[in-house]
Amino acid sequence: MEIIEKIKTNKSDDDLTEIQKICLHKLQSSPLPNPKSELWRLSNKSKLSTFLDYSVNKKDSKFDIPYPKNSQSTIRLIIGENFQINLIEKDYSIQQLSQDELQKYVKEQISFFKPNENWSDLLNLSLSCKNNILGLKINGSKIPPIEIFSHASSNSLNAKTLVIFLEKNCEIELLQVNLGKENSSLSQSTFFCLKENSSVNHGVVSYGENRSNLLNSLNVIQQKNSAYNLGSLHFKFNYARFEISIKQSAGNAKTNIKGMQITKKDEQISTYTKIEFNGPNGFLDQINKSLADDKSHAIFEGSIIVPKIAQRTDASQLSRNLLLSNLAQIDTKPQLEIIADDVKCKHGATISQLNEEELFYMRTRGITLTEASKLQLSSYFQEIISFIPISKDKWDLLDKLLNEN
Amino acid sequence: MVNENLVKDVVKEPYKYGFVTDIETEKIEKGLNEDIIKLISQKKEEPKFLLDFRLKAFKKWQKMKEPDWAALGYKKIDYQDIIYYSAPKQKEKISSLDEVDPKLLETFDKLGIPLTEQKKLTNVAVDAVFDSVSIATTFREELAEHGVIFCSISEAVKNHADLIEKYLGTVVPASDNYFAALNSAVFSDGSFVYIPKGVTCPMDLSSYFRINSGDSGQFERTLIIAEESSSVSYLEGCTAPMFDTNTLHAAVVELIALDDASIKYSTVQNWYAGDEEGIGGIFNFVTKRGKCLGKRSKISWSQVETGSAITWKYPSCLLLGEESIGEFYSVALTNNLQQADTGTKMIHIGAKTKSTIVSKGISAGKSKNSYRGLVKMGTKATGSRNYSQCDSMLIGDQASANTFPYIKSQQPNSEIEHEASTCRISEDQLFYLQSRGIEFEEAVSMMVSGFCRDVFNQLPMEFAAEADKLLALKLEGSVG
Numbered sequence: 001m002e003i004i005e006k007i008k009t010n011k012s013d014d015d016l017t018e019i020q021k022i023c024l025h026k027l028q029s030s031p032l033p034n035p036k037s038e039l040w041r042l043s044n045k046s047k048l049s050t051f052l053d054y055s056v057n058k059k060d061s062k063f064d065i066p067y068p069k070n071s072q073s074t075i076r077l078i079i080g081e082n083f084q085i086n087l088i089e090k091d092y093s094i095q096q097l098s099q100d101e102l103q104k105y106v107k108e109q110i111s112f113f114k115p116n117e118n119w120s121d122l123l124n125l126s127l128s129c130k131n132n133i134l135g136l137k138i139n140g141s142k143i144p145p146i147e148i149f150s151h152a153s154s155n156s157l158n159a160k161t162l163v164i165f166l167e168k169n170c171e172i173e174l175l176q177v178n179l180g181k182e183n184s185s186l187s188q189s190t191f192f193c194l195k196e197n198s199s200v201n202h203g204v205v206s207y208g209e210n211r212s213n214l215l216n217s218l219n220v221i222q223q224k225n226s227a228y229n230l231g232s233l234h235f236k237f238n239y240a241r242f243e244i245s246i247k248q249s250a251g252n253a254k255t256n257i258k259g260m261q262i263t264k265k266d267e268q269i270s271t272y273t274k275i276e277f278n279g280p281n282g283f284l285d286q287i288n289k290s291l292a293d294d295k296s297h298a299i300f301e302g303s304i305i306v307p308k309i310a311q312r313t314d315a316s317q318l319s320r321n322l323l324l325s326n327l328a329q330i331d332t333k334p335q336l337e338i339i340a341d342d343v344k345c346k347h348g349a350t351i352s353q354l355n356e357e358e359l360f361y362m363r364t365r366g367i368t369l370t371e372a373s374k375l376q377l378s379s380y381f382q383e384i385i386s387f388i389p390i391s392k393d394k395w396d397l398l399d400k401l402l403n404e405n
Numbered sequence: 406m407v408n409e410n411l412v413k414d415v416v417k418e419p420y421k422y423g424f425v426t427d428i429e430t431e432k433i434e435k436g437l438n439e440d441i442i443k444l445i446s447q448k449k450e451e452p453k454f455l456l457d458f459r460l461k462a463f464k465k466w467q468k469m470k471e472p473d474w475a476a477l478g479y480k481k482i483d484y485q486d487i488i489y490y491s492a493p494k495q496k497e498k499i500s501s502l503d504e505v506d507p508k509l510l511e512t513f514d515k516l517g518i519p520l521t522e523q524k525k526l527t528n529v530a531v532d533a534v535f536d537s538v539s540i541a542t543t544f545r546e547e548l549a550e551h552g553v554i555f556c557s558i559s560e561a562v563k564n565h566a567d568l569i570e571k572y573l574g575t576v577v578p579a580s581d582n583y584f585a586a587l588n589s590a591v592f593s594d595g596s597f598v599y600i601p602k603g604v605t606c607p608m609d610l611s612s613y614f615r616i617n618s619g620d621s622g623q624f625e626r627t628l629i630i631a632e633e634s635s636s637v638s639y640l641e642g643c644t645a646p647m648f649d650t651n652t653l654h655a656a657v658v659e660l661i662a663l664d665d666a667s668i669k670y671s672t673v674q675n676w677y678a679g680d681e682e683g684i685g686g687i688f689n690f691v692t693k694r695g696k697c698l699g700k701r702s703k704i705s706w707s708q709v710e711t712g713s714a715i716t717w718k719y720p721s722c723l724l725l726g727e728e729s730i731g732e733f734y735s736v737a738l739t740n741n742l743q744q745a746d747t748g749t750k751m752i753h754i755g756a757k758t759k760s761t762i763v764s765k766g767i768s769a770g771k772s773k774n775s776y777r778g779l780v781k782m783g784t785k786a787t788g789s790r791n792y793s794q795c796d797s798m799l800i801g802d803q804a805s806a807n808t809f810p811y812i813k814s815q816q817p818n819s820e821i822e823h824e825a826s827t828c829r830i831s832e833d834q835l836f837y838l839q840s841r842g843i844e845f846e847e848a849v850s851m852m853v854s855g856f857c858r859d860v861f862n863q864l865p866m867e868f869a870a871e872a873d874k875l876l877a878l879k880l881e882g883s884v885g
Contacts, residue, residue: 084420203460235461311802323814323817326784326815328815329813330812331812331813333810333812334808334812334823335807336797336806336807336825337476338799338805338827339802339804339805340802343827344825344827344828346826347808347825348823348825349810349812349822349823350820350823351812351814351821352819352821353817353818
């Protein structure tokens with residue numbers, strides 16, 4: 001674990017950026033997350049250490065996007081490819097953030113970070129060099145859909161960071177794709193700032209190849225009257241963690257989250273979400289689905305925090321889980337912390353297997369058990385996949401899930 | 406809008422059990438060490454196995470750390486500043502109730518607990534525990550006719566040592582947690598119930614706990630064993646005087662149900678909760694656990710938690726026997742600066758086991774009320790089911806309600822369902838009731854009682870009526 005040693009010895013190279021130095025310093029007191037803390041208790045320690053075992057990759061190999069471009073109008077960006085973005089069209093503009101803007105924002109975020117709670121972000125920012133940070137400022141209207149790729153090269157630990165400012169009254173569709181190559185580790189941190197009246201349909205699709213690992217964290221700040229819709233899908237990772245933190249900074253905002261994780265073999269994929277309402281009239285609708293098969297382990301922990309100021313918050317959270325094998329394991333822990341009294345909050349959780357009555361019904365109609373299970377699963381998956389913007393058709397996600405799994 | 410001041414005026418009923426009984430007590434010096442434990446054991450003339458059990462627990466406790474994961478904040482407890490044994494001074498041996506200090510009887514009379522056997526109206530056998538010592542157990546003879554043993558645990562240690570040795574610490578091991586270890590080391594008394602094979606206990610059993618001294622902790626231990634095809638309903642009530650200091654109460658309750666046996670354990674907890682400023686009150690750290698050892702056995706917990714400055718309590722069921730059933734029905738009400746972190750654990754180990762959790766939390770004033778629960782399906786729990794429902798009601802904008810349900814499954818052929826909601830007293834409903842001529846306070850109390858109905862339905866009748874009244878009293882003045 002070269003990186004942990006480096007943090008411990010506090011050897012700071014001169015070519016490190018200020019942010020990298022701050023993060024390294026923050027991590028110094030506890031270079032590894034506390035395995036007893038609620039957030040890391042269930043995380044597989046040996047898998048985490050495999051994640052950290054690869055040496056840090058500073059220069060990417062050439063990356064070919066494995067999917068055809070949907071239409072000419074889609075904008076495609078790859079984090080780590082050294083380019084300058086400065087798109088100024090009649091209706092909209094997509095510009096790269098200046099170093100100052102980027103530093104200022106990220107530094108402000110870091111000031112709230114705690115070593116254990118935000119370990120993934122601190123690790124990411126202390127590793128991610130200038131080339132691997134992409135900062136964008138998006139403004140205007142009629143913005144074409146955007147696809148952003150992050151990938152990890154084999155036998156290395158890769159850190160990529162994405163910072164997006166969505167200016168007032170802006171609406172975008174954004175698909176973020178994280179690809180893990182064989183025997184690789186990817187640390188991806190995304191910072192999203194939604195200004196007033198902006199709205200985003202955000203898709204996060206992460207999938208790996210053999211023995212790939214992922215630490216994916218997403219920090220969203222929503223200003224008044226903004227709408228944030230997130231559809232996420234994580235599968236085929238030896239070890240993956242998806243940490244979502246959403247803050248409705250002044251309330252009056254809408255958040256919709258539909259996420260899914262699918263684990264097979266001995267994989268472990270977990271999702272941790274923390275939604276904070278810092279103003280009145282907030283809205284949240286969240287559903288998280290897990291499917292665990294073989295000897296795998298799926299984890300969901302979601303917390304909703306409603307302080308006194310957040311009156312008239314309407315939040316609901318649902319965790320639905322399918323456990324398909326005797327050796328698989330599912331842990332789920334929804335959490336509500338409420339101080340405001342005029343709120344509507346509810347949550348639910350279920351763990352079960354495929355519905356036997358439905359299976360029986362289909363089989364009496366001459367559908368084989370395999371086909372019937374597939375049909376059931378496809379409806380289970382479809383709810384989430386249909387929520388992921390743009391390329392959902394082209395990517396054949398449903399096919400991928402049904403046939404590869 | 407509901408008139409907030411009115412609401413605040415409604416909950417100010419003083420704590421009516423806050424008197425102190427002036428009675429001579431025998432106390433040992435403050436502090437905790439091996440000598441103190443030996444002294445307690447010696448005073449109680451205990452056999453060696455029990456002293457060893459205590460000393461072992463003490464050693465483990467010394468190595469443990471006080472848990473800090475609960476959503477509770479309280480000042481550090483100085484375990485050396487507590488008296489671990491305090492008992493009313495009385496004659497060496499009591500052969501009948503007439504010999505009990507009349508002042509003690511008066512105390513229990515004041516609390517509305519019938520200790521004299523003439524008061525057969527309620528048909529409840531009572532074991533009264535005053536500070537650390539059980540002072541009287543009623544209806545013994547009638548129970549003995551059925552073979553039921555109902556006595557204080559100290560007596561059981563003397564008369565039924567084999568049962569104690571066999572079962573004590575089998576459900577809650579001494580090393581289970583910090584407070585259970587402390588209790589195992591210093592427990593002074595409590596109740597013991599043994600229901601023989603095939604017997605349905607002819608009456609409800611009840612124990613009544615009263616803390617009287619301000620500086621002594623109460624560490625009682627309850628052990629209930631239900632043999633094959635037997636059944637029992639057990640009630641527990643608690644009160645304490647008002648002191649400015651915090652008193653520690655760390656109890657352990659162990660239930661064991663064998664094949665086809667059923668145990669119903671109901672609690673109305675009304676320890677002194679401290680004043681409006683949060684001064685004084687009982688720290689209630691309790692470990693309650695039942696083991697459904699036999700096939701088709703059933704353990705049902707129902708509780709109404711209204712007192713204590715701090716409550717830390719998770720009555721649990723270990724469902725080992727095939728088709729065994731665990732139930733948990735709870736109402737937890739917090740007001741002023743009270744804090745409660747309570748819930749349950751249902752551990753499904755055997756096949757076709759079932760559990761139901763219904764928890765209702767009401768937080769008023771500046772209080773903090775958390776539900777924390779665990780439902781676990783083990784690898785062998787095929788065909789098992791769990792249903793949990795936890796609802797919270799917030800009264801006033803300074804109270805907080807948290808829910809931390811934890812669900813873990815390793816068995817695909819099992820089903821877990823959980824739902825939770827948070828709401829407040831709806832203004833529409835209040836308006837409706839008021840427009841029908843129902844007073845504001847009564848309307849609130851009706852709604853709270855409706856909110857808790859699922860749980861009250863599970864309580865024994867006398868308790869249900871008491872619980873309803875208690876809730877109404879506790880809430881007076883806090884609704885807004």
